Amino acid sequence: MIEAIPHTLSTQGWWIVSRSSAVVAFVLVTASVFLGLTMAGKPVRKPGFAKTMRALHEQTALAALVAIGIHVFAVLADPWLKPGVAGVAIPFVLSLNRFWNGIGVIAAYLAFLLGLSFYLRKQIGARLWRQAHRATIAVYVLGLFHALGAGSDTGSLLFLAFAGVTAIPIAVLFVYRLGAARRNSERQRLAARAGRRAGARAPLADTLYDTV
Amino acid sequence: MTTPRPRAVFIGSLSLFVVLFVVLTFELSAGASSSTGKAQKTAKARPAPAETKTDSTPEIEEEAPSEYAEPEEPAAEYVEPEYEEVPPVVTTSS
Numbered sequence: 001m002i003e004a005i006p007h008t009l010s011t012q013g014w015w016i017v018s019r020s021s022a023v024v025a026f027v028l029v030t031a032s033v034f035l036g037l038t039m040a041g042k043p044v045r046k047p048g049f050a051k052t053m054r055a056l057h058e059q060t061a062l063a064a065l066v067a068i069g070i071h072v073f074a075v076l077a078d079p080w081l082k083p084g085v086a087g088v089a090i091p092f093v094l095s096l097n098r099f100w101n102g103i104g105v106i107a108a109y110l111a112f113l114l115g116l117s118f119y120l121r122k123q124i125g126a127r128l129w130r131q132a133h134r135a136t137i138a139v140y141v142l143g144l145f146h147a148l149g150a151g152s153d154t155g156s157l158l159f160l161a162f163a164g165v166t167a168i169p170i171a172v173l174f175v176y177r178l179g180a181a182r183r184n185s186e187r188q189r190l191a192a193r194a195g196r197r198a199g200a201r202a203p204l205a206d207t208l209y210d211t212v
Numbered sequence: 213m214t215t216p217r218p219r220a221v222f223i224g225s226l227s228l229f230v231v232l233f234v235v236l237t238f239e240l241s242a243g244a245s246s247s248t249g250k251a252q253k254t255a256k257a258r259p260a261p262a263e264t265k266t267d268s269t270p271e272i273e274e275e276a277p278s279e280y281a282e283p284e285e286p287a288a289e290y291v292e293p294e295y296e297e298v299p300p301v302v303t304t305s306s
Contacts, residue, residue: 004241012240020232024225059221067225 015081018074019152021067023159026147028064029111030166032057033140036133037173041180061115068108100149107142114139134181137174 009016035057039050075081076088087094092102114136121129144163148154154163 001238001242001245004245005237008237008241008244016233016236016240019236020229023232024229027228028225055218056221059218062218063221063225067229 012080014074014078015152018071018078021070021074022147022151023153025064025067025071026143027162028060028067029140029143030162030170032060032064033137034166034170034173035060036136037170037177040177041173058118061118065112065115068111072108097150100146103142104146104150107139107146110135110142111139137170140170 035053039053039057072088075083076085081096083094083096088105091105092098094101114133117124117129117132124132144167147159147163151159153159
């Protein structure tokens with residue numbers, strides 16, 4: 001077996017790199033999405049918790065982008081697959097597992113766009129960035145389907161166990177976040193209405209105070 | 213709580229990548245050295261190269277010679293035609 005390793009690496013090295021980086025990318029995207037949803041839901045209100053979560057979320061997201069980049073480059077360099085630049089850059093061009101690889105390309109674009117938009121949030125506006133950032137769950141969902149449909153290692157029990165075990169809390173947290181976002185917007189609406197009423201009464205109150 | 217260092221995440225990811233790379237290399241090498249089992253599994257994971265071409269490269273399709281198959285027809289059984297017995301018409305000629 002040892003003597004077969006150089007031959008394996010020379011013929012299938014890029015495939016091994018693409019498979020390994022894909023698993024790493026999926027694990028990191030899962031971790032990043034999980035941390036992001038946990039942060040947004042604010043289930044723990046300990047001092048320093050948010051800061052730690054934010055740092056971990058950012059680091060896992062950046063590491064995931066690096067892993068996705070390596071995965072794309074390894075697929076491009078695979079001498080057996082020969083996808084060409086169009087095959088990895090344009091969704092649904094690669095005819096091997098056309099649909100599943102197509103959604104993988106879309107997931108990669110979304111990951112870079114939504115991930116790196118964090119550093120441009122001052123330019124695009126915090127509100128718009130926050131709205132766009134909510135779509136990051138799509139990166140995870142598309143990535144999961146891409147892995148299940150086109151992945152070489154998705155038949156392994158370990159991968160299926162990881163995907164299944166992590167998908168459930170992510171789904172629960174996502175639903176919790178949607179509920180929290182709805183409650184927040186309702187609270188803001190009520191606060192704005194109360195503010196308007198208080199603003200309308202303020203001059204009268206001031207006048208009264210002045211006269212007393 | 214202390215803020216985690218970015219290096220920890222990168223080292224963790226890199227370690228996972230290296231472990232996967234080594235495991236897959238050994239798995240594929242083992243499959244290559246033994247002609248059955250995992251080699252077949254690998255072949256299943258990587259389908260025929262003809263399928264992997266992109267749309268930009270024209271494909272020349274070769275039609276496989278089709279085997280002539282004799283159409284199977286059920287053997288027709290002879291069925292006695294049913295007919296009514298018509299009584300002979302007697303015509304009288306004067």
